[in-house]
Amino acid sequence: MWRIWFVFSLFILLVVGIIARLFYWQIISGYHLKAEAAAQYKLELLIPAERGSIMTADGYPLVMNKSASLVYAEPKQIENTKTFSELVSKILQMDAASVSAMISDSSKMWSPILHKVDDEKIQQLKALNLKGLGFEKEPKRYYPESSMAAQLLGFVGLDQNGNDVGYFGLEGYYNRELQGKAGSLTIEKDVTGAPIIVGETTRIEPENGSTMILWLDRTIQNIVEQKLSEGIVKYGAKEGSVVVLDPKTGGILAMASYPSYHPGQYGAFDRELYKNPIVASQYEPGSTFKALVMGAAIDKGLIKATTVFDEKGPVDVSDYTIRTWNNEYHGSISMTQVLEYSSNVGMVYVEKLLGRDNFIKFMKDVGLGVPTNIDLEDESSPEIRSDRDWKEIDLATASFGQGIAVTPLQMIRATAAIANGGWLMEPHMVQKVRSANGREIDVKPKKIRQVVSSATAQVVTEMMTAAVDNGEAKWAKPKGYRIAGKTGTAQIPVAGHYDDKKTIASFVGFAPADKPRFVMLVTLREPSSSQWGSETAAPLFFTIARDIFLYLGIPAQL
Amino acid sequence: MKKALVSLISITVVLLVAQIVYSCTLVGDGKEIRRIDTEITQMKNATSLLSEQVASASSLMTIKEKAISMGFTEKPQVMTIHKDQFVASLVPVQ
Numbered sequence: 339m340w341r342i343w344f345v346f347s348l349f350i351l352l353v354v355g356i357i358a359r360l361f362y363w364q365i366i367s368g369y370h371l372k373a374e375a376a377a378q379y380k381l382e383l384l385i386p387a388e389r390g391s392i393m394t395a396d397g398y399p400l401v402m403n404k405s406a407s408l409v410y411a412e413p414k415q416i417e418n419t420k421t422f423s424e425l426v427s428k429i430l431q432m433d434a435a436s437v438s439a440m441i442s443d444s445s446k447m448w449s450p451i452l453h454k455v456d457d458e459k460i461q462q463l464k465a466l467n468l469k470g471l472g473f474e475k476e477p478k479r480y481y482p483e484s485s486m487a488a489q490l491l492g493f494v495g496l497d498q499n500g501n502d503v504g505y506f507g508l509e510g511y512y513n514r515e516l517q518g519k520a521g522s523l524t525i526e527k528d529v530t531g532a533p534i535i536v537g538e539t540t541r542i543e544p545e546n547g548s549t550m551i552l553w554l555d556r557t558i559q560n561i562v563e564q565k566l567s568e569g570i571v572k573y574g575a576k577e578g579s580v581v582v583l584d585p586k587t588g589g590i591l592a593m594a595s596y597p598s599y600h601p602g603q604y605g606a607f608d609r610e611l612y613k614n615p616i617v618a619s620q621y622e623p624g625s626t627f628k629a630l631v632m633g634a635a636i637d638k639g640l641i642k643a644t645t646v647f648d649e650k651g652p653v654d655v656s657d658y659t660i661r662t663w664n665n666e667y668h669g670s671i672s673m674t675q676v677l678e679y680s681s682n683v684g685m686v687y688v689e690k691l692l693g694r695d696n697f698i699k700f701m702k703d704v705g706l707g708v709p710t711n712i713d714l715e716d717e718s719s720p721e722i723r724s725d726r727d728w729k730e731i732d733l734a735t736a737s738f739g740q741g742i743a744v745t746p747l748q749m750i751r752a753t754a755a756i757a758n759g760g761w762l763m764e765p766h767m768v769q770k771v772r773s774a775n776g777r778e779i780d781v782k783p784k785k786i787r788q789v790v791s792s793a794t795a796q797v798v799t800e801m802m803t804a805a806v807d808n809g810e811a812k813w814a815k816p817k818g819y820r821i822a823g824k825t826g827t828a829q830i831p832v833a834g835h836y837d838d839k840k841t842i843a844s845f846v847g848f849a850p851a852d853k854p855r856f857v858m859l860v861t862l863r864e865p866s867s868s869q870w871g872s873e874t875a876a877p878l879f880f881t882i883a884r885d886i887f888l889y890l891g892i893p894a895q896l
Numbered sequence: 897m898k899k900a901l902v903s904l905i906s907i908t909v910v911l912l913v914a915q916i917v918y919s920c921t922l923v924g925d926g927k928e929i930r931r932i933d934t935e936i937t938q939m940k941n942a943t944s945l946l947s948e949q950v951a952s953a954s955s956l957m958t959i960k961e962k963a964i965s966m967g968f969t970e971k972p973q974v975m976t977i978h979k980d981q982f983v984a985s986l987v988p989v990q
Contacts, residue, residue, distance in 0.1 A: 398951070398954065398955075399947075402947065402948065402951060403944065404948055405941065405944060405945060405948070477944075480951075482952050482954075482955040483955050483956060484957060486956075556956065560956050817976070818976050888974060893976070894976040
């Protein structure tokens with residue numbers, strides 16, 4: 339009897355073993371085995387999606403695709419490796435030894451030689467009629483306006499798998515939307531790897547990338563870039579930037595920096611140039627910040643434009659003495675004149691009236707210390723002190739824009755709030771997204787908060803207009819236009835102290851003052867012709883504004 | 897029984913013939929589809945090339961070069977007239 343039970347138990351064990359093994363192969367390893375089997379009899383090819391274009395608001399492409407091809411070799415079919423390498427390398431302007439190394443391994447079925455080769459060279463290569471030389475369509479980025487708006491566009495490079503990826507600027511920020519979704523073609527193959535014509539074929543069509551339509555105006559961008567490079571030479575500045583924004587929508591109409599690079603040849607330029615300084619760099623805004631602080635005090639009802647202040651001499655704050663920029667003092671002056679004379683002493687008076695808490699709250703309200711949320715990849719935001727770290731001297735210097743850091747974009751956005759009835763907007767590059775099937779999605783302008791009342795904004799506008807009409811830069815102002823603005827000359831902090839000779843000259847303003855069509859910020863780093871904003875950045879602002887008036891058809895009022 | 901068998905065979909033959917005819921038609925269609933596909937690809941390529949040429953020809957750099965060659969000046973002379981001033985008064989009297 340025990341022998342029967344022994345055999346029975348053996349059978350049971352055998353069955354359990356078989357079930358366990360089947361469970362392992364079918365359930366645990368099933369997916370993996372299925373994939374391995376499919377790899378043996380199926381050939382999967384990727385069908386790349388076409389990357390979307392980037393267009394200006396007036397419908398011109400800044401970036402689009404251009405026909406190009408991948409040049410590859412089939413080493414097994416090459417008759418003479420030496421001749422092949424020499425002929426191909428000559429046309430592709432490559433080293434013959436590199437080409438030779440790529441094709442030397444005859445066990446390889448396929449070897450890529452060069453990606454994204456222009457059609458012109460492809461035609462030359464085809465004319466050679468070389469065996470073992472092949473081509474595959476592989477579109478590349480094309481920039482009809484050459485290097486225009488390079489730092490805001492970014493560029494397309496390759497990732498570690500050799501796929502196109504957008505880096506920096508719009509290409510980086512909207513990479514997923516622009517690149518679309520690749521399709522695939524799965525076909526059955528025979529034992530040699532050749533496709534079986536009558537076999538099962540599965541084709542998934544690619545979804546092409548969306549096209550981005552910007553707020554950017556091509557003509558204004560061109561004016562800005564041209565005048566900026568002329569200004570850099572004229573004023574001997576090391577770097578410079580100009581940004582033009584629509585105060586009603588927060589849309590960026592133009593954005594340019596110098597030095598810049600060409601996105602089509604990004605590899606030939608210094609990597610430092612890839613980041614857009616308008617959103618990624620920081621500077622001390624200097625006197626351009628005064629108009630905003632004045633607005634905060636007026637909004638709280640602490641001062642009026644006509645409030646009189648006695649500018650009798652330097653003022654002591656903690657252990658420091660604060661003077662005016664030219665060490666001249668004008669006695670009794672109004673708040674409007676404080677802006678006209680760009681009086682640091684007058685601003686300390688305003689800051690004292692405003693008080694610590696109100697001042698700190700105002701700086702946060704105008705967006706200091708936090709990114710603006712612009713749709714550009716490289717944005718950063720300088721931190722502002724925590725509330726308890728603000729000392730008396732910090733608040734005093736901050737009232738005239740020293741000791742605080744902003745990005746040029748944060749500065750122009752805060753000023754744009756004055757031009758927009760006190761409303762702070764979220765700045766945006768993209769106005770519409772057009773999908774591959776033609777459907778358009780509007781990106782609505784976004785109001786953040788009202789930082790000052792509409793009445794205050796109007797008063798500050800008048801004060802800024804007076805600062806332009808009677809300030810240091812009045813000589814450069816175009817006649818017949820009401821422009822609200824403020825110059826700024828901020829010293830550059832170097833190793834814990836300010837360098838007297840090194841300044842960032844800037845001018846921020848908007849026009850026409852009564853119904854602003856644009857807000858513009860011009861910054862010049864270390865101008866050598868003069869260190870003052872009124873003699874460098876302001877005239878550059880007015881030169882650009884003059885051309886924008888002509889372009890927008892805004893007549894002078896005489 | 898015999899009648900049913902004949903009917904069945906007839907239906908089978910008719911269906912077989914129909915399938916052959918239909919397959920032959922499909923073979924033709926496949927060729928036509930391939931031709932249309934090729935044409936679509938060619939048209940897409942041509943459109944893409946044309947867009948590229950249009951973009952290149954309408955770029956500001958090209959327009960500027962053409963404008964200068966046609967005699968347009970880069971710096972327009974803008975004269976602002978006071979609203980009370982007659983345009984005719986600006987014309988010099990001979």
